[in-house]
Amino acid sequence: MIIHLAVFTWVDGVGETHVEELTTALQEMAAELPMLRAYHCGASLGLRPGADxxxxxxxxxxxxxxxxxxxxxxxxxxxxxxxxxxAERQAVQIPFGSAGGVL
Amino acid sequence: MIIHLAVFTWVDGVGETHVEELTTALQEMAAELPMLRAYHCGASLGLRPGADxxxxxxxxxxxxxxxxxxxxxxxxxxxxxxxxxxAERQAVQIPFGSAGGVL
Structure with a gap:
């Protein structure tokens, strides 16, 4: 299996309502896509400085x-x-289970 | 639970052996860290242009x-x-299970 990771930074003016709408839309999309073994998305929890x-x-x-x-x-x-x-998107695909942990 | 995502782009001169050594070291590190519910790391599979x-x-x-x-x-x-x-690091922490899928 493959893990696709994508990390986004937003342009100025993107507010909480935009992000909530996006999160809901992505989750609804994921629920309809059978090829997705798992799917998680969300806004940064703000625990560390970083992407959005x-x-x-x-x-x-x-x-x-x-x-x-x-x-x-x-x-x-x-x-x-x-x-x-x-504003910026960084993505990568890595092998699943490279460390045996089950996410 | 929380998912920590980090995506890296390397400086010039980083070769396959460096990345293999890093991947092994991170996996050995993860095996020793009980707070990690799951851990996956690896070089890009090169399926799409993006980070390393x-x-x-x-x-x-x-x-x-x-x-x-x-x-x-x-x-x-x-x-x-x-x-x-x-060269560049983009990281974010998001809620696990926001779409119910088990990674």
């Missing part, structure tokens, strides 16, 4: 990753909300 | 996060390896 928002998505393989990122659901949330909020 | 390395760590709460990030084990890996490899 994070996403963790677990998929079986590269094909499932493409299906997820290319899905109409993902594209719709990006076009409607996420795309215009992003 | 990612870490996902799950802990119970803010105190456990501080215990993890402030642990001698984490500090040792940072001082010996990770610290000098980083």
């Amino acid at each position: 928002f994070g996403v963790v998505a677990v998929v079986d393989d590269a094909a499932a990753l493409e299906a997820y990122l290319g899905s109409p659901g993902h594209r719709a949330v990006y076009d409607r909300l996420l795309g215009r909020m992003i | 390395f990612g870490v996902v760590a799950v802990v119970d709460d803010a105190a456990a996060l501080e215990a993890y990030l402030g642990s001698p084990g984490h500090r040792a890996v940072y001082d010996r390896l990770l610290g000098r490899m980083i």
Whole structure:
């Protein structure tokens, strides 16, 4: 399995209501995407200085990753909300279970 | 529970052997840290353009996060390896289970 990590920093003017709307939309999207083995997203808890928002998505393989990122659901949330909020985005895909821990 | 996400981009000159050594050191560190509910780290699988390395760590709460990030084990890996490899680091902590999926 593969873990897709994405960390976002917002442009100025993104407020709590935008982030709440985005979080709900992403969670509703995830619930409809069967290729997602697990999906967690949310605004920073503010425990340390850093980015504003994070996403963790677990998929079986590269094909499932493409299906997820290319899905109409993902594209719709990006076009409607996420795309215009992003100042910076850092993403990476790493192997799941590299340390045996089950998230 | 809390998910700590960190995404790294390396400075020039960081090669595969450095990253393999780091990955092993982080996994050995994680195996010794009981506050970690789960821990996954690794080099980018290169499926999409993006950062070079990612870490996902799950802990119970803010105190456990501080215990993890402030642990001698984490500090040792940072001082010996990770610290000098980083060109950019983006991190965030988000709620676990915001979408019910079990990672």
